[in-house]
Amino acid sequence: MPTVLVVxxxxxxxxxxxxxxxxxxxxxxxxxASGAEALKIMEAxxxxxxxxxxxxxxxxxxxxxxxxVERYPRVPVVLMTGKGTEETAVQALKAGAASYVPxxxxxxxxLDTIRDVLDVVRSRHSHERLMDCxxxxxxxxxxxxxxxxxxxxxxxxxxxxxxxxxxxxxxxxRVSIALEEALRNGMFHGNLELTSDQREGDPEDYQKLVxxxxxxxxxxxxxxxxxxxxxxxxxxFIVRDQGPGFDPNKxxxxxxxxxxxxxxxxxxxxxxxxxxxVSFNSTGNQVTMVKKCPAPCPAGEVAS
Amino acid sequence: MSSAxxxxxxxxxxxxxxxxxxxxxxxxxxxxxxxxxxxxxAVQHQIDAPEVKYVIxxxxxxxxxxxxxxxxxxxxxxxxxxxxxSLATCNCSKIGREVLHAARFDTLWGVFDSRDEALKSVxxxxx
Numbered sequence: 059m060p061t062v063l064v065v066x067x068x069x070x071x072x073x074x075x076x077x078x079x080x081x082x083x084x085x086x087x088x089x090x091a092s093g094a095e096a097l098k099i100m101e102a103x104x105x106x107x108x109x110x111x112x113x114x115x116x117x118x119x120x121x122x123x124x125x126x127v128e129r130y131p132r133v134p135v136v137l138m139t140g141k142g143t144e145e146t147a148v149q150a151l152k153a154g155a156a157s158y159v160p161x162x163x164x165x166x167x168x169l170d171t172i173r174d175v176l177d178v179v180r181s182r183h184s185h186e187r188l189m190d191c192x193x194x195x196x197x198x199x200x201x202x203x204x205x206x207x208x209x210x211x212x213x214x215x216x217x218x219x220x221x222x223x224x225x226x227x228x229x230x231x232r233v234s235i236a237l238e239e240a241l242r243n244g245m246f247h248g249n250l251e252l253t254s255d256q257r258e259g260d261p262e263d264y265q266k267l268v269x270x271x272x273x274x275x276x277x278x279x280x281x282x283x284x285x286x287x288x289x290x291x292x293x294x295f296i297v298r299d300q301g302p303g304f305d306p307n308k309x310x311x312x313x314x315x316x317x318x319x320x321x322x323x324x325x326x327x328x329x330x331x332x333x334x335x336v337s338f339n340s341t342g343n344q345v346t347m348v349k350k351c352p353a354p355c356p357a358g359e360v361a362s
Numbered sequence: 363m364s365s366a367x368x369x370x371x372x373x374x375x376x377x378x379x380x381x382x383x384x385x386x387x388x389x390x391x392x393x394x395x396x397x398x399x400x401x402x403x404a405v406q407h408q409i410d411a412p413e414v415k416y417v418i419x420x421x422x423x424x425x426x427x428x429x430x431x432x433x434x435x436x437x438x439x440x441x442x443x444x445x446x447x448s449l450a451t452c453n454c455s456k457i458g459r460e461v462l463h464a465a466r467f468d469t470l471w472g473v474f475d476s477r478d479e480a481l482k483s484v485x486x487x488x489x
Contacts, residue, residue: 228456228457231425231426231457232457234426235426235427235428235457235461238428239428239429242429242430257433261398261399261402262399262403265399312465313464313465313466318466318467318470319436319440320436322429322433324429324432324433324465325428325429327464327465328428328429328461328464328465331460331461331464332460
């Protein structure tokens with residue numbers, strides 16, 4: 059039976075909330091009179107959800123949310139907000155609280171809110187467990203030369219590599235940076251054949267040039283093929299453009315002091331910095347990047 | 363004297379004496395370059411003001427960044443340098459520092475933990 063941990067320094071409010079939750083036969087209720095006591099209790103029992111007041115002596119509700127997010131990221135927190143605590147509630151929501159219920163409306167909304175949050179958490183845990191069982195997956199995208207697709211694709215890949223266990227939180231950012239560079243290189247330098255020199259000029263002129271090439275042949279019909287392969291001990295990311303290609307060995311070294319003032323030309327450097335392996339095909343229009351799991355990932359464990 | 367010349371969707375600009383403080387508000391997951399052009403012009407306009415010599419890039423609002431932000435920073439640095447000034451960064455995340463280090467910009471630009479430190483490094487008094 060899921061346990062709800064109710065945290066409030068006012069005994070009368072704890073009693074009120076306890077009374078409301080006692081109507082639910084499928085929930086068990088524990089109480090804490092302070093944030094510190096709540097954390098102490100959480101060392102012994104793992105509640106399914108925490109319901110906390112915001113204004114408490116000692117550790118505030120906001121601090122409690124921050125502690126729970128850090129120590130028990132899977133335990134959702136619902137805030138009970140009073141008049142004048144709106145700003146703190148916003149901060150707590152930004153810090154990771156799952157939802158809030160005004161104290162004046164606890165009768166109406168508290169139980170439903172708890173159930174809604176628990177449903178979402180159950181569904182997310184179930185998805186995470188399923189992803190832990192994933193041994194191999196491959197996705198292929200074919201993109202127009204529309205830069206608006208890049209953030210969407212990166213967002214999708216972030217979610218994929220995180221949920222599949224290929225990347226931890228810091229690795230996923232490194233993968234995202236490298237992938238973004240590869241996508242921009244393929245789209246702008248590959249398909250649209252825009253050069254670093256053109257990039258050096260006025261940004262507005264450059265954007266006009268981009269707009270012109272996006273609608274003009276032979277550039278307009280070129281596509282960017284992106285393959286994301288998850289499995290074993292790594293994520294593999296292949297970006298292939300339909301431009302003429304280039305020789306990566308002939309690129310100037312952007313870290314050479316003579317080149318530091320150049321505006322562009324650091325994409326490949328960042329790709330090499332944040333991926334474990336980066337290689338090009340012989341024509342230079344396809345880059346393959348590999349990120350290895352920081353530790354044996356679930357897919358690798360299942361595969362072996 | 364501090365003033366607030368402007369805040370757009372993607373960048374916030376403050377002025378502090380001879381320094382312009384530019385704070386990017388975007389990560390690459392939330393913008394396209396075309397979106398940035400108009401705001402870039404506002405940044406340029408502020409840096410080109412006669413009294414401005416220094417640029418402070420406050421990276422505290424973005425957890426990470428790639429070559430687009432670096433390109434902006436190089437453009438700003440060159441404009442400040444042309445006026446005998448310099449550029450410094452502050453509030454950079456761990457991964458942001460890795461990006462600056464990979465590009466060797468940490469050898470050219472001051473990298474400070476706070477905006478006040480960055481302002482002091484270019485001889486400006488924090489607000």
